[in-house]
Amino acid sequence: xxxxxxxxxxxxxxxxxxxxxxxxxxxxxxxxxxxxxxxxxxxxxxxxxxxxxxxxxxxxxxxxxxxxxxxxxxxxxxxxxxxxxxxxxxxxxxxxxxxxxxxxxxxxxxxxxxxxxxxxxxxxxxxxxxxxxxxxxxxxxxxxxxxxxxxxxxxxxxxxxxxxxxxxxxxxxxxxxxxxxxxxxxxxxxxxxxxxxxxxxxxxxxxxxxxxxxxxxxxxxxxxxxxxxxxxxxxxxxxxxxxxxxxxxxxxxxxxxxxxxxxxxxxxxxxxxxxxxxxxxxxxxxxxxxxxxxxxxxxxxxxxxxxxxxxxxxxxxxxxxxxxxxxxxxxxxxxxxxxxxxxxxxxxxxxxxxxxxxxxxxxxxxxxxxxxxxxxxxxxxxxxxxxxxxxxxxxxxxxxxxxxxx
Numbered sequence: 001x002x003x004x005x006x007x008x009x010x011x012x013x014x015x016x017x018x019x020x021x022x023x024x025x026x027x028x029x030x031x032x033x034x035x036x037x038x039x040x041x042x043x044x045x046x047x048x049x050x051x052x053x054x055x056x057x058x059x060x061x062x063x064x065x066x067x068x069x070x071x072x073x074x075x076x077x078x079x080x081x082x083x084x085x086x087x088x089x090x091x092x093x094x095x096x097x098x099x100x101x102x103x104x105x106x107x108x109x110x111x112x113x114x115x116x117x118x119x120x121x122x123x124x125x126x127x128x129x130x131x132x133x134x135x136x137x138x139x140x141x142x143x144x145x146x147x148x149x150x151x152x153x154x155x156x157x158x159x160x161x162x163x164x165x166x167x168x169x170x171x172x173x174x175x176x177x178x179x180x181x182x183x184x185x186x187x188x189x190x191x192x193x194x195x196x197x198x199x200x201x202x203x204x205x206x207x208x209x210x211x212x213x214x215x216x217x218x219x220x221x222x223x224x225x226x227x228x229x230x231x232x233x234x235x236x237x238x239x240x241x242x243x244x245x246x247x248x249x250x251x252x253x254x255x256x257x258x259x260x261x262x263x264x265x266x267x268x269x270x271x272x273x274x275x276x277x278x279x280x281x282x283x284x285x286x287x288x289x290x291x292x293x294x295x296x297x298x299x300x301x302x303x304x305x306x307x308x309x310x311x312x313x314x315x316x317x318x319x320x321x322x323x324x325x326x327x328x329x330x331x332x333x334x335x336x337x338x339x340x341x342x343x344x345x346x347x348x349x350x351x352x353x354x355x356x357x358x359x360x361x362x363x364x365x366x367x368x369x370x371x372x373x374x375x376x377x378x379x380x381x382x383x384x385x386x387x388x389x390x391x392x393x394x395x396x397x398x399x400x401x402x403x404x405x406x
């Protein structure tokens with residue numbers, strides 16, 4: 001039996017049982033589609049995080065409170081050494097290797113305008129926030145150093161706040177809003193930076209002067225973090241050393257006592273978030289791959305049933321000169337074709353799912369060509385893996401016994 005004839009017989013057998021063939025390859029469709037959608041979701045989140053962190057600039061350093069170390073070790077996993085406005089002022093005079101210092105206080109509060117309100121992040125910071133964090137203004141202006149010194153009640157809204165309040169951004173400039181019960185005048189609206197696919201929205205925040213936050217709204221001098229710009233990329237190690245030296249002196253840490261603060265650069269954030277995203281992607285991909293395995297087992301089960309049903313047919317083919325190799329190849333082709341068709345359907349399903357997640361779920365997704373090729377070839381491998389046993393069983397049938405089979 002020629003190869004072309006063998007392929008024709010295999011495809012004819014699949015066409016003769018269209019519904020069964022469709023239901024059989026449905027498991028492969030779901031498995032391949034799930035894997036592609038999950039990988040696209042993880043890859044999109046990774047790209048979004050990378051873009052957001054890179055947009056902050058390569059010279060940005062972030063200083064955060066560290067754990068408190070007592071003589072017997074760490075006091076508590078939740079206890080953090082306090083960082084205050086005084087620390088930021090000390091860093092401001094750390095030397096020429098430090099180009100800018102931007103402290104941040106943060107709290108979740110309600111913002112109210114007329115009869116609408118929204119809960120958002122209130123950020124007490126300094127006027128150089130735009131330069132340090134790479135933001136631009138869409139409407140109005142940023143508050144000044146004079147506003148900060150005078151503790152004025154002025155606010156700059158993130159790009160998402162007007163939408164949350166249901167008011168055009170231009171219409172809010174010059175209006176009064178209530179933040180945590182205090183009246184503030186809106187003097188500007190930031191340009192959008194875009195969401196980050198589940199890792200927080202940089203547009204959902206309100207900026208107020210640091211001293212206003214310190215003395216009127218938050219009632220504390222503790223800061224959440226301090227952004228420090230190094231003078232250049234080459235000066236980053238020197239800037240980190242200057243920050244460490246300054247804060248150890250301000251915090252009066254003796255030699256041998258670990259730092260009670262953390263200094264992070266953008267590479268650290270990229271590596272940490274990248275590793276976290278990769279772990280979740282592998283985990284979800286593994287779960288999704290289980291459905292592909294189940295689909296392969298379903299194909300093997302149906303092929304075994306098919307061998308039993310077509311025992312007499314196999315006996316006739318062998319009596320007419322078909323060799324065991326021809327029979328094996330016929331059933332193997334049937335299994336591989338089922339899986340490859342399921343793989344193509346799964347690719348389309350996964351692509352559609354990734355598109356739907358991006359359009360309707362506001363997730364960042366990115367379908368990699370490599371994941372499509374991998375899914376397609378893996379579906380073929382599943383067909384071979386789970387089709388060999390039924391094919392070998394069909395090829396090993398005795399032609400005389402097969403012809404007697406009822």
